[in-house]
Amino acid sequence: MTWKFTSAVAGVALLASAGGAAAEGELNIYNWGNYTNPDLIKKFEEAHGVKVTVTDYDSNSTALTKVKAGGHGFDIVVPSANYVPIFVKEGLLLEARPDEMSNFKNVDPKWVDVSWDPGRRYTVPWQWGTTGIAVNTEAYKGDVNTSAIFMDPPEELVGKVNVVPEMADVLALAIMYEGGKPCTEDKALLKKVRDALMAAKPKWMSMDYGMTDKMSSGDVMASVNWNGSTFRVRANNPSVVYGYPKEGYPIWMDSVAILKDAGNVENAKLFMNFIMEPENAALISAFARYANGISGSEAFMPEEMKTAPEIVVPAEFKAAGTFLPTCPKAAQDLYTAIWTELRK
């Protein structure tokens, strides 16, 4: 064997490393991508003389895995409701007692005694929203308030539908479409769910994130999508509407928590208190276009958000919304098996 590997070849390996030492006056936020208003960060930096760094993740599982591995250097994480109990159970969160902070009085009472964090001892609300269906009405003029858009796509949308690869959301929608409840372990029903998903998959275009851009540009005509993202799409492309599946749709909330191994606990607490101020909470919503859980923030919100059908759930669809619980391991295993088969 006389292979000669040129030195140029050796230079191919791509390495990326990240990490910074904790120093005074710093705050490292680990949050979903395209989700944090730069103006909010700037305001916080100016108010408290703290240097803030925001790092992105794309899914709850990514965040959990990275935080659990340790050595991440983050102070704040923003998990969804169904992941908060996992973070707590794994001993990853600091009991920061936001309920004793001065701005806690602003938290909307309906978001205080929540199932994932009763009495809010660990987390404060960041944003909440719904997972529904975004449809470009140029491609399809029929009823959009149904999961049939992706479970049984109408002819006009065959090959043009996207499904965001968020297992919990998609399976919840599919289960409710088949008449079950999220986290069900009813095998007869799950079998129906699997078969329906497998039959629908050839009619999908993709299973991808990034719908804010792809639906705005018209590359994707319909998608399982989040309400705020769809609101942003509509601003770019007015023919896109948001549908609330009448068969049932998930409601979610992402909450701000401080990590147990945070290096800048005091700054993190300052930040928690800071975002419970209505004016600041409104800044969060003004960027990512989701509602927040702070009373009085509406007054500071952009005018178009106060009436947007994506943000203000129309009365007729309110009852169909369900909060996604944390599924037990047995259900999780069944869902993963279905999900793997679906994505093979």
Added chain:
Amino acid sequence: MARPTSALSAGELTARQTIVRRYWLLCLPALVLLVVAASGPLLIVLAYSFLEPADYSGVIWNLSGEGWFKVILNKDIFDDTVSLADAHMTIFWRSARLSILTTLLTLIVGFPTAYFIATRPKTHRQYWLFLITIPFWTNLLIRTYAIMEVIRNEGILNSSLMALGVIGEPLQILYTDTAVLIGMVYVYLPLMVLPLYAAMERLDFRLVEAGYDLYATRFQVLRRVIIPLVKPGIIAGSILVFIPSLGAYVTPRVLGGGKNMMIGNLIELQFGEGRNWPLGAALSIGLLVAVMAALVFYVRNEQAER
């Protein structure tokens, strides 16, 4: 000046021992790096593949063959019948097929390119090589997104084809296996060109001339003279392209639309949302073994021919 060892004095013996000791001492950093930094993580992956998954990612230190069982076999979640893991086989097969196609296509495109560079005047060659390495200046992810910009429905390719009247409506290339193939060929092409060039640079072109003198046709010269002589380059390039293709993650994720996974994405799913680290670890080791088997096969074949 060969002397029998017994004739060495005691002093010379200790001197030799010191040299040997120093030799090992100097090797130590490299050995530590190899054993701890290269094999260590692999051993952890191997160990994890035999453990039980914890409820929320991570592992429990209980011995279990469940991970390996699931790689090959599938217990139906609804009626508990055991069958071949159809989903995993489909994914493995897709990865192997796309990797082989990528290797063949990069070879077809890379061979003339390398030949072209090797036949330029010596002073010019470095500039051509320089051009080949330019893509490495940009991050892989950004290059992949650039490909996406070209082939998407409203992208450059479709809009120019439509403007020219070649097609009536956009071709759906993005989010198909074809898109993944285009992306991988583009990304891995330099890895084929560089070793091919290294082999061709050392090719004695007088042999090519001799071939023509002996009335060989162009095709015969290529097949009987050039290809056998640059074969080590072809093999090196093929291995360099095939192995990373098999484990490709970014390209299938961005261009494949996530609907059709490759092994890399399947492994990521197990460590992420699937929360089944032992299965992910077993899949990783399985991939490693498959790659090693392919390598051994190559090397054996190569030696048998000599």
